[in-house]
Amino acid sequence: MNIIKKPSWQIDESEITSKELFDKRRTFLKLGAASMIAGSSIVEALAKDNIPIANLKYIKDKNINNLKLNTYDQITSYNNFYEFTTSKEKVKPLSHTLKTENWKIEIDGLVEKPMTVDFDDLMKKFALEERVYRFRCVEGWSMVVPWIGFTLADLIKYIKPLSSAKYVRFETLEDPVMFPDQRRGVLSTISYPYVEGLRMDEAMNNLTLMAVGLYGSSMPKQNGAPIRLVVPWKYGFKSIKSISRISFTDKEPLSSWQKENPKEYGFYANVNPEVDHPRWSQARERVLGKFFKQKTLMFNGYAKEVAHMYKGMDLTKFI
């Protein structure tokens, strides 16, 4: 008889942890630990709001500043996305024409190797984390958003720009089929493509996020799917949506609003309660969902992390 005897050390195939899972063990541990510390704020919000089921894996933000999150409905129903319309309430119903499948980002300028990256590849490459940030619009309203993404610094390290690169320039996709205002030619609200930029140290700051989702799920179209910038200490218009091109330059890029109205909008656009917009005060802000206004904080409350980058600069001039 030929009986195969299993050596004592051998275990069943079915009990072996797959390589994939084994490689993810640290992420798994982090997720577990993070979910224990995670505040109840999200859980609470999930319960009473129509939030899509979370489809992203990420490390939760501990929200140490105890910021009160705006609801999913508020965040996704009040958007400035001029490619669709200037009406903040109407972006949501119009945004379905934005197609994000097979999204590509062109990377060029002062880099070791210009390339085109697939958004899906980026998602595999970088671990995601949640960042609960204040979001302050130049128009005087604000909200608190639980973004999900990876730092721009991580992306830049992967891209490897040349040492001569001093600025990063971003473009929103230009596609008249998807964006109605881009079909209007000379009658369009602003000129396209929408352009934004950061100085290299701002881009490398740990707060600067490439956001791919919010409230645990993929970025809604009206909020700038599939990938957008989030620079929490600057006015909202710096946080460019639906990015299709990233370039590295040695000259300060001319951003869209600067081009539109250089007297009112500068390259920096740091949130500053002491420097008014020429047409209205920036001292206070209307938090969506709150009846009373609240004081706007210097650098939107992130002075500790970013103020050093602007030392010696006259912030009334570099607006």
Add this chain to the structure above:
Amino acid sequence: MKRVLLFIILLIPLGYMSFELFIIQDVKDPIKYIYTVTGATATVILFATISLSLIRKWINLIKYRRMFGLFGFFYALLHFLNFYILDAELDFLFVIEESLDKPFIYLGMISFFILIFMAITSTKKLFKKYNKFHKLIYLVLVLVTIHFIMAQKSLSILQFGYVITILIIAYCKLLQQIINKNKS
């Protein structure tokens, strides 16, 4: 009867706004929303007020001109109260500072004060004495149009449409003035 009907029609924007704010309760940024509705309504009614003489051949509403004007003032008052009570939270000094400092604000303020003056002097007795000053409505309309344009970050196609409508009304008024002058 006509008067009652017009009265109700002119109250529709206020009714609609209150419905959205208090019944539906889905307005994301109420202060901004109140600015938009009251400001747009005041502007439309004031332009309608001066247009009544243009359309009298077809519909003669000229005897309701005072009512139109007063409603325009009423919505401008709500617009101002939104600024003073909700936006500035009764900070009188802030309102004064902003009014002196920012063209966007003082254009609106000047218009508002002219409208107060016109509303007060719109009674039969006072109107006899002050009616020549009521031509100031044209100044108000110019200032209000600039104020409206300045309230936008950038003009959308729809807002271009509003501005063009305003220019057409202005052109018709001018034409009317010239014709009237030639007649006399």
